[in-house]
Amino acid sequence: MSPVASVIEEIAADWLKDLLGFPVTWSVGFVTGAQMASFTSLLAARHHLLGGVGWDVERDGLFGAPPIDVVVSDESHRTIFTALRMLGLGGERLRRIETDGHGRMRVDRLAEALRGAAEPCIVCAQVGNVNTGAADAVADIASLAHERRAWLHVDGAFGLWAAVSPSLRHLVKGIEQADSVATDGHKWLNVPYDSGIVFTAHRDSHQQALMVPVHYIQMTAGERDPRAFTPDESRRARGVPIYAALRSLGRKGVRELIERCCDCARRMADALCRHAQVRLLNEVVLNQVLVQFVPLAGDPRDEGEFTEKVVAGIQNEGTCWLGSTQWQGQRAARISICNWATTEHDIDRSAAAILGVIDGLNVVLGSAKPKT
16 A cells, blocks of 8 residues: 555556557556456456446346346456456356457357347456466457447466567457456566556546545545555555566566467467377467377377376476376367577476477386377
């Protein structure tokens, strides 16, 4: 609540809007993470939409309120569903839109769903699928959402940072047409946890959904009140580490960090795919590499079991760390590259270690060829 913290957060907010291409009029809140950024965004959406049909949700609650139609991607991150549950909108009382083979929301299916959508309506899209890095077609989705007067929220925990790179910016085309966007500083900006960021195009709705004035807290005239943009009352000055990172890196440094990680992801995919027992499952458009490890013919383990064995072996070997995930009904290994210190040499060492684990786990019971 210090005036210094207020000024630092205002500076950091302006830098972020400039860096990511958002209008200067947008509001910015520094919250605990992408989970709370989406919660805050959807809280503002609930206020904005219900206020538009004459319902004061802060005063009267949701009992008897007009229903809000919620439309999400089949590949929405679980934090979206948690936020909807916390808001009383329900984690399952919504419509899921089918995605394509890379995890992108199908715009044609969204158009069909919105034709029958009641108002008010929230649409949740994403840029940067947690498994594949794929981005929804935000510009097309925004056009459909606004035609229905729906609030468009975009989960950009990872993918929003593509906006800083001329070579990657196409992934977030139309992001400035969203009503709210959530992202996380602890991932690609490499600041500590507890550094989420919420952006909205509706400053008044953002503040009015959160603020309950109290007589014993005074703010200097014209000073940004950090409490006005987050659900927290007592909170640390979360804008400070974000300010420090941006001040240290500058625009050029942030761009180089993002581009280097994406280059490293492509390098990792290329190195792994030279091995006959590695199956690449995604188009590497960002910093995520999704692979499955295939056992040799005659090996009693299926692809899922073998993949889990390889992942466990990599974690135990210690050169690098990666985890397993579920992708379109099958187990896979998810490699996410976002550390500022990662180099091409690190990628080469890590790829060699991964392939070494595969070779060490092979059980040859006849044929020495991988399964097809």
